[in-house]
Amino acid sequence: AQKITQTQPGMFVQEKEAVTLDCTYDTSDQSYGLFWYKQPSSGEMIFLIYQGSYDEQNATEGRYSLNFQKARKSANLVISASQLGDSAMYFCAMRPGLPGANNLFFGTGTRLTVIP
């Protein structure tokens, strides 16, 4: 069974500081993809970063980086230099490795609040 766990319902961070949002996953697939999305109050789901299970390097996209520890099955999101506009819900998701399996399994999300 596929499962994504985000244990932090809410997080606070001071503006310009870095923050780590935790995500662990469970799958028996050898090939899979891991995603982080940001959802502001407007509801849109904004793609942040992607990590493939066979990627040896941790993914980075601007201020976002993914700390991928395959043996521990964790895929934590690191946001550097937090900005007020980073306040939102953050979802970790996994796509299993089945061909044509574009179905993501989502965690319950972490609400990040950036304090000025």
Added chain:
Amino acid sequence: KAGVTQTPRYLIKTRGQQVTLSCSPISGHRSVSWYQQTPGQGLQFLFEYFSETQRNKGNFPGRFSGRQFSNSRSEMNVSTLELGDSALYLCASSYWGSTNEKLFFGSGTQLSVL
């Protein structure tokens, strides 16, 4: 390049009615998938279409259906609406729908069933 476009943005329906939601994927993308988001159940996969064929289906009743057209645009339909169908419905697209592809979402359609 335009993103994933969903229409309408908001919908209000009454129990027993049916509703059709529309999704236009990013140009060139051929895989379209649909998700339901509720406060209680979170984000759940509904179904995925690729080249007009349903490839995957989540655990939802038959009242939820969809289709994809030759231009990759997709529609989902919910018949005999129930109060519990009130949710944000999100559409996502990618080129192949393969494991190592990025998946992009639209802004969603907020459905309220009264």
